Amino acid sequence: MQVLLEKHDQEFIRKKNRMLAFNSIQHHHPISRTDIAKLSGMSAATVGRVVADLIELGLVKETDQISGGVGRKATMLDLDLESIMTVGIEVDRNLTKAALVDLSGRIIAEKQQVVDQNGKQLDVLIDLIVHMVTEMAAEQGIPLSKFVGAGVGLPGIVDPDQGMVVFSAQLGWRNISFVKMLEAKLNMPVVLDNDLKVKALGESSFHSLDGIPAESITALVSIGSGLGTALIMDQKIYRGSRNIAGEIGHSIIDPNGKLCECGKRGCLQTYITDLALLQEANQIREVRSLQELFQYMEQGEPWARSIIDRACSYIAITINNVVCAYNPNHIILTGKFIEDHPEMFEAVKLKLQEFVGEHFSGSFEMFRSKLGERSVMIGAAKLVLQQQIDYGLVHK
Amino acid sequence: MQVLLEKHDQEFIRKKNRMLAFNSIQHHHPISRTDIAKLSGMSAATVGRVVADLIELGLVKETDQISGGVGRKATMLDLDLESIMTVGIEVDRNLTKAALVDLSGRIIAEKQQVVDQNGKQLDVLIDLIVHMVTEMAAEQGIPLSKFVGAGVGLPGIVDPDQGMVVFSAQLGWRNISFVKMLEAKLNMPVVLDNDLKVKALGESSFHSLDGIPAESITALVSIGSGLGTALIMDQKIYRGSRNIAGEIGHSIIDPNGKLCECGKRGCLQTYITDLALLQEANQIREVRSLQELFQYMEQGEPWARSIIDRACSYIAITINNVVCAYNPNHIILTGKFIEDHPEMFEAVKLKLQEFVGEHFSGSFEMFRSKLGERSVMIGAAKLVLQQQIDYGLVHK
Structure with a gap:
């Protein structure tokens, strides 16, 4: 039976199918339309249509290569690496990083600069980012017109629709129209999100290269200057109603416990x-860094071992609590x-054997990061790419 | 630009549009096709198509009524209450309840029976349920052929795809093929799920009657013999990878705390x-029930007040932790x-003022249950209805 489709339904399906085809090409390039159809389960006709979309969006191109093997020869498709470029930016308390990222998620160039955000000189930061990006583009000989957008990941509560930093304790910011400010000087569309959310997006799309199916539920758990989680479902960031889902660092475990920065x-x-x-x-001895604490542990100091052992217990507890809430099948620690x-x-x-219950213990696999210190930049660039595929930020 | 659609995409859109039209009719019957289009944003052509689907599925019928007001007269649509019926069943530790529920979510008849599941006489329970349902149907003069299915909600870990109870501490069950057993004797399709999940589905669909938009994220938090949550997104149950998302009662808050039944x-x-x-x-005095504990509090006993006050604190902490994880806009306590x-x-x-952080405190509204003790039965019946709309369990 034929189904009549609303415009918003059509849009939804187009986005979904475009993403499906793009992922097939990203993970298996060069690839023929026939093989995309095999991989994705889409019909030849649909593949033809969405590949045309992707070519129009500047994401994909036909190559000179012809598929090998028996049967009819087919033109191969590849990412149009020369056509489009994205920028990934990470802003943290003391360090700002920027990278030029191509369609395959590969970093072409990167720069970083120590900037103390507590000075709150937002103009200086914006200028610095613009400078880093334009300089890298010039060094690589890539015209700025090739960039479809820049993605920014930073710690705090972010409203991606409004392009606002609602609140960031780490940066000392409140209600900052970051996207507007950066777009005014960078001359390309900017998308903004919480650092852990884009990190999770970056990591999960790279893990999926290694055979994690697209339908998986991935929870990223991050422990550093803060503690947070982010959830990726169907390759999309789970945001909740105000993009603050995953702030598990502020779940309370002891009403009589230590005072948190949140009050x-x-x-x-x-x-x-x-x-x-x-x-x-520091109750025991002057210790200035985690590195030093680990050194004391390696030297056999029982108090250092006890502190680190307890931290591991609480990380395992965090993972148990994440699993109880979200029941993911993959965790990236x-x-x-x-x-x-x-x-x-x-x-x-x-x-985990001690702190994760019987019915949850076999329900997930846990991985380390694959992207390391570059994960926020790569994830932020991936967010730009998702927007380009969904909405066509820029048509070539 | 025209979009070619895959079969699975077509199915997805059909389900979505059917549900949209059905909800409009359920909440505003009798209603004209034109008004469904206005309410749902669907075009007249799509409404015509999906209403035909709903009529074929036995869910909706045309009435003799004609719309009032000016302009062209239109045939009104209503729920086909006479055509289809569902059963909602709740199995708990000591009590089994069953209800006949019509398409509007109204209970037509209900029965309950004390059954101690620790006896583990599963055959007796199955026979009891079959007896309750057939007796009620006979009393109401409703032929069994009108029932499109029975939904069952029970405490524990449930695999709805396999129709299995994986584990239920409350019922003392492990790996029970409940659906198969019940279907063999009840002669209608049976769907099975965790009690809190169907409860959340029931409550959220009734709350949505009162103006909560369909896109809301609703978290149900339940405190009783156990503690659990369930999440409804886009009117669907969030299950996680193994249908055990929301088991927040087993999130750990003190590694040195009291031993839990989970070990x-x-x-x-x-x-x-x-x-x-x-x-x-009972460390203070012999107290046999919560009722008694509350009586002591009302009599001014400070220890009783202290226990209940602390429980309220931990419930507020639970809500904070739910909000940090899911960032819902509605909570049903x-x-x-x-x-x-x-x-x-x-x-x-x-x-909540004390335990929910600044950036979360305005992010949700909290409600009480609207369905009370009937919520699991009504939610289980709603699950049957969703399956009927999605997959057409039974075509009339």
Whole structure:
């Protein structure tokens, strides 16, 4: 039976099918239309149509290559790496990073600069970002017209629809129209989101290269200066009603616990963040960095071992609580605590046996980050790409 | 630009549009096709098509009524209450309830029976359910052929695709093919799910009658013999990868806390469930029920007040943690603790000021249950209806 379609339904399906075809090409280029159809389950006619869309959007091109094998020869498709470029930007408390990212998610050039945001010189930061991007583009000989957009990930509560930073304790910002300010000087569309959300998007799309199916539910758990999670469902960021889903660092575990920066007591993050561990350590001895704390542990200091062991317990508890809430099938455990001390990943894994209940323990696999320190930039660039595929920010 | 559609895409859109039209009719019957188009934003042609689907599925009928007002007269549509009926069933530790529910979500007849599941006489339970349903149908003069299906909600981990109860501590069951067993004797399709999940579905569809938009994210929080949550997004149950999302009662808040029935220590539910409160009370005096505990509080006993006050604090903490994880815009607070002592709803609301952080406090509205003790039955019946609209369990 034929179905009559509304315009918004048509749009929905077009986006979905375009993304499906683009992912097939991104993961298997060069590839023929026939093989896209095989991989994605779409019919030849639909593949033809959405590939035409992707070519029009400047994302995909036909190559000179012809498919091998028996049967009819077919023109191969590839990412149109020369046609379109994206920018990924990470703004953190002390460091601002920017990268030029191509359609395959590969970083072409990157720069970083120490900037102390507590000075609150927003103009300086905007100018710096514009400078970094234009300089890199010039160095690479890429005209600015090739950029379909820049994605920015930063810590705090972000309203992506309004392009606003609602509140960021780390940056000391409140109600900042960041997108408007940056677009005025950067001359390309800018999309903005919370750093962990774009990080999760970046990581999950790269993990999916390795065979994690697209329908998976991936929860990213990050432990560093803060504690947070982000959820990716159907390859999209789960935002909740105000884009603040995943702020599990502020879930309360002890109403009589330590005061948190948010003003409440006993938030989960008061047990695990860098600052919390250092505060504890300094009750015993002057310790200025996590690195130093780990050194004391390696030297056999029982108090250092106890602090780190307890942190691992609370990370395992965090994972249990994430699993109870979201029931994901994949968890990516990341953040400075894990990245700088990879042996902690295994330590946490051991703790899971104690803290994750029977019916959840087999329900997920846990991975480390694949993108490391570049994950926010790559994820922010991926967000630009998603918007380009969904809405066509820029038509070539 | 025309879009070519895959079969699975067509199916998706059909389901979506059918549900949209059905909800318009359910909430505003009798209603004309023109008004459905206005309400839902669908075109006249699409409305015509999906209404035909709904009529074919036995859900909707044309009435003799003609729309009033000026302009062209139009035939009115109504729910085909005479054509189709559903059954909603709740199986709990001590009590089994069944109801005949019509398309509008109204209970036509209901029965309940005390059955102690710890006896594990599953055959007896199945026979009892079949007896209750057939007896009610006979009493109401409704032929069994009118029933498109029965929905069952019960506590525990349920695999709805396999129709299995994976594990239920409350019922003492493990790997029970409940759907197969019940279908063999009931002679209609059976759908099975976790009790809180169907409860959330029932409540959220009734709350939506009162103007909560369909796109809302609703989290149901239930406190009673256990503690759990369920999430409804886009009017569908959020299940996670194994239908165990929302088991927040087993999130750990104190690794040195009390032993939980799940074998871990310090699960959130060890602070709030009926049993936990009674255990505490019995350190002071023999208290056999929550009712008795509340009586002591009303008599001015400070220890009783302290126990109940602390429970309200932990319920507020639970709500904070739910909000941090899911960022819903609506919360339904329910369960025996609240239903039997409505003043506790206000007590918890007051506590939210202390335990919910600044950026979350204005992000949601909290409601009480509208369906009370019937919510699981009505929600289970709603699940049958969703399946009928999505897949056409039975074509008339």
